[in-house]
Amino acid sequence: MRTTDPTQIDFRKKFELNDKVVVITGACGLVGRAFCEAAAQFGAHVVAADIPQSNPADYAAQLEERHGRPMLGVALDVSSREGVNGLKDAVLDKFGRIDGLVNGHQNKSHLIFEPFEEVSDDNWDTVVHINLKGTFLTCQVLGAWMADNGGGSIINIPSTYSVVAPNQNLYKGTSLGCPAAYSASKGGVDALSRYLASYWAQKKVRVNMITPHGVWNNHEEQFEQNFARFSPMERLSYNHEVAGALIYLLSDASSYVTGDNMLVEGGWTVW
Template identity: 40%
Template sequence: MNQDLFDLTGRVALITGGAGLLGPQMASALLQKGARVILADLSLEKCRAEIEKMTVAPDRLEGICLDVASSRSWGDALGQIEASHGKIDILINGAASTNQSKTANFEAGFEDFPEEDWDRIMDINLKGVFLGCQVIGKHMLQNGGGSIINIASLYGVVSPNHRIYPGTGIFQPVAYSVSKHAVVALTKYLGTLWADKKIRVNALTPGGVWNGHEGLFYERYKQLNPSGDMADKADMNGGVVFLASDASRHVVGHNLIIDGGYSVW
């Protein structure tokens, strides 16, 4: 085994939600360990804008357009990457409908939550992960293995604390929480299904990640978290590299929670 368990030299990683809050940060972490990274998002322009900001090995970073809710789009992305690089070693399913990419009625309460918004959030947050695992997982089966990292959520582990949101302008709809719980379940299912095929399927759960938060929500969240603060985007770096690399070669179906202790209380 390579002495540097975290070395990713020669490996090809695909990150969905590549232009989102965590996508570029995760890309930077993998690039620093030698990987080649493809950022995938609905907007190729946004991917390119993030690539232009990148100071770590931009020559090993590129962007593609991908609609995670479309099996055809997944097939096209796989074909494009196979033609350019021959393989995908690492898949990070990071695309999601969140407070940064809301559906039309994302803020509706449970009693009035429209099924159209339920369906759209499920399409992105759950079906998108299912399709990614199916399409890229099949490719990995044919190529001798790989690592799949599904980005879950703190609210796939515990319920949102409904008391911290009133008056903050921030919402967590039912479909988000349910979809992220399901991502953890899918991770366990596939982790056990493919463990003996040299495909490791694990999840990474970020707690609340600071994104300019201030005011009432921020103060309430800090009081509820043993660490006393929200996470920085860079706090996910170690977990992403660990799950992508040989350092986690015997880790299967695990949900790595990086939340500063929020879910422990």
């Protein structure tokens, strides 16, 4: 609205997602579930997209029952063009529109113990294929629809480890680690997001990022202690703490924000 008078603005309303159709990949994961629940609480029709083993249809049915509003679950592999085309068709068949896309999927787990010197081509390709190509495909297929139909909001998820390198001392005395392919794939997600923010700005598709960090998931105690030592806030985060940024970036509250990477990392990269 063209005004300098803030009393004309309903600031609460800016955060509403009423009737917006929001597609969330990795919906059944740790952070994905918080994203879905938060978007649903703010009024969205959530499309929960995840691999078949995660049962996204069941999860969407739970969301639908809890919020009394149509939701949709779609099983797919985000790194398959056929799967992503099917996702778009299913969303348009059911809701006729797409307002938001959140790429919350990830693959890294099978590499977590592997030293860099031993990473195989196959493992490297799998991580890059799912994390980066999956994000490329959903942006291309669903984002292009938004660009052709009045705009929308895309939120991609890089990682603290595409912003800074992992502090290897964090993993001392634990069985954990962070593979290079993960950092590299997430660096690609970051660059792709900035590219698209510029590319689609005039089509009213805003493209932003959220970078979570150290989301608590019953980690081993030594890891939690190490983490606290290196974190200004001296603790891990919780999945629900990442979701505030999502509501902001999906909603009209962030109407002048594009190409941004919101760090939800407790100050990890500040020192």
